[in-house]
Amino acid sequence: MRIVLAPMEGVVDPLMRxxxxxxxxxxxxxxxxIRVVDMLLPKKxxxxxxxxxxxxxxxxxxxxxxxxxxGQAPQWLAENAYRAVELGSSxxxxxxxxxxxTVNGSNGGAALLKEPEVIYQAVKGMRGAxxxxxxxxxxxxxxECKSQRLEIADAAYQGGASELTxxxxxxxxxxxxxxxxxxxxSDMNQAIAIPVIANGEIWQLADAERCLALSGCDDLMLxxxxxxxxxxxxxIKLKEAPMPWREVLDLLIRYSGLECRGDKHLYFxxxxxxxxxxxxxxxxxxxxxxxDIRPCRKADEILAILDRHQHQWAG
Numbered sequence: 001m002r003i004v005l006a007p008m009e010g011v012v013d014p015l016m017r018x019x020x021x022x023x024x025x026x027x028x029x030x031x032x033x034i035r036v037v038d039m040l041l042p043k044k045x046x047x048x049x050x051x052x053x054x055x056x057x058x059x060x061x062x063x064x065x066x067x068x069x070x071g072q073a074p075q076w077l078a079e080n081a082y083r084a085v086e087l088g089s090s091x092x093x094x095x096x097x098x099x100x101x102t103v104n105g106s107n108g109g110a111a112l113l114k115e116p117e118v119i120y121q122a123v124k125g126m127r128g129a130x131x132x133x134x135x136x137x138x139x140x141x142x143x144e145c146k147s148q149r150l151e152i153a154d155a156a157y158q159g160g161a162s163e164l165t166x167x168x169x170x171x172x173x174x175x176x177x178x179x180x181x182x183x184x185x186s187d188m189n190q191a192i193a194i195p196v197i198a199n200g201e202i203w204q205l206a207d208a209e210r211c212l213a214l215s216g217c218d219d220l221m222l223x224x225x226x227x228x229x230x231x232x233x234x235x236i237k238l239k240e241a242p243m244p245w246r247e248v249l250d251l252l253i254r255y256s257g258l259e260c261r262g263d264k265h266l267y268f269x270x271x272x273x274x275x276x277x278x279x280x281x282x283x284x285x286x287x288x289x290x291x292d293i294r295p296c297r298k299a300d301e302i303l304a305i306l307d308r309h310q311h312q313w314a315g
Contacts, residue, residue: 001218013032050084057090113142
């Protein structure tokens with residue numbers, strides 16, 4: 001089984017990839033998307049979103065990182081795919097699943113699900129640019145309904161994709177838990193002769209086991225669940241026990257120390273609160289910590305609260 005760390009815009013950034021791959025045996029990370037419109041982007045754009053390119057396209061712990069592109073113009077996707085791989089990306093991923101209204105309004109992300117032919121042409125262009133590297137595609141089950149899901153899967157396959165990741169909801173479903181449909185992924189998995197990676201609503205080991213059984217997939221991509229339970233990949237892959245709350249606190253403090261270096265502290269308050277919102281799903285203790293931190297704006301105030309909670313649990 002392979003487990004992939006999902007791209008989550010504004011959440012799973014290089015630092016979060018460093019932290020999570022440092023404590024889990026992930027097989028691959030996919031970056032936040034790089035938006036491609038009508039030009040070959042400068043190298044600095046790739047390095048900013050994926051600084052791991054400076055070290056062979058791997059995290060500090062040695063996990064491969066794959067650059068994700070978002071766009072619809074085959075020529076420019078191809079040229080930027082070539083640049084990403086040239087700079088050290090282990091492959092290239094095409095975002096056809098982002099449900100953001102802003103992204104969809106410019107015909108990117110999940111908007112491509114309405115036109116499988118565009119997916120086909122985009123993947124074909126990227127495959128031609130990087131013939132010897134993996135080209136993966138991330139999709140949902142459809143735009144408003146699932147009726148085109150096999151056509152979507154076939155478009156990626158015929159375009160030359162190496163593998164397909166399927167989030168088991170439509171764009172209209174958003175992230176509603178009751179709308180997850182792992183069996184629908186199974187139809188897509190059976191329809192094409194490339195690996196299909198199942199994604200969506202995997203929060204614990206039981207979810208992973210049920211998803212694998214219903215989707216028929218061998219591999220998983222973890223998103224929000226990976227943040228809610230920081231060692232979820234190893235819980236699934238190695239049958240480790242979920243990380244105890246005391247260790248989660250230690251991890252939050254370690255992350256905070258890294259986040260506050262240099263100019264990163266400007267975003268620290270938002271980032272730590274954002275992470276804690278997910279941690280609450282798995283750890284009730286996080287609710288008290290989040291309540292204490294929520295009104296804080298300054299890094300030193302937040303660090304002091306984290307330190308106090310750590311001492312309370314250490315005792």
